Amino acid sequence: MATVDITGEQFASTVEDNDIVLVDFWAEWCGPCKQFGPTYSAVSEKHPDVVFSKVDTEAEQQLAAEAGITSIPTLMAFREKVLVFSQPGALNAQQLEQVVDAVKALDMDEVHAHVARSQAEAAAAAGKQDGTQIPGA
Template sequence: MVHEITDANFEKETAQGLVVIDFWASWCGPCKMQGPVIDELSEEDKNIKFCKLNVDENQATASSLGIMSIPTLLVKKDGKIVDQIVGYHPKEQLQKLLAAY
C-alpha cells in the first residue's frame, strides 16, 4: 500500500523505519511510469513504507528538500535521508538500491 502524504504530515509519516517517498505530479509523464513500479514494490515488500507526495499540492516540503525535478525518490531511514534518485527507474534497479538498506 502506498500512503498519500502532505506537507502537514510529512515528518510524522517518514520518521520511523525505511521509507521511500515518491515526489510526483499528475502532469508528469515519467511520474506516470514510476507510479505503478512504486505500487508493485509496496505490495511486495512490507518492511518498507512507500509514500507519495504531490509536489503541486505540497510545495513547501518539496522546496525545503531541494526537489528540483520529478519524479524524485527520497529514501529515509529512521527519519534521516540516506538516498535520493531522480527520474524514472525500473523495478529491478529500485530493488537493488533498497536491498542496501
C-alpha cells in the same frame, strides 16, 4: 504494503515514526512520474516492512521546495530518520528493488557515526568562520 499519499503536515511524523520510508515526489502532469507510479506500487506490495509514500508536488509545493526537489520524479529513502538516498528520475522495478535492498542492508551504526562526524565538522567550520572558538577544535 500499498503506497500512501502524505502531506507536508504528515511528512515529518511519517519519517520519524517508521524505520524505512521511501518518498516518491511526483506530479499528475509528469509523464515519467506516471510511468514510475505502477512500478512503485508493485514493489511496495513486496515490502510490507517499508513505507512507500507519495508526495504530490503540485499540492505540496512548500514541502517540495523544502526537500530541494528540482526534478520529478525524485525518490528519497530515509532509514532511522536519516536521508540515505535521493535521486531524480524514474527507476525500473529491478533498480527500485536494489535501492530497497541497499537501504535495508545499511549498517546504521556506521551511518549515524558518519552523520555525527559531519555535523561536528560543520559546527567546527562555522565556529571558525564567525570568529568564535570551539573548545577542542
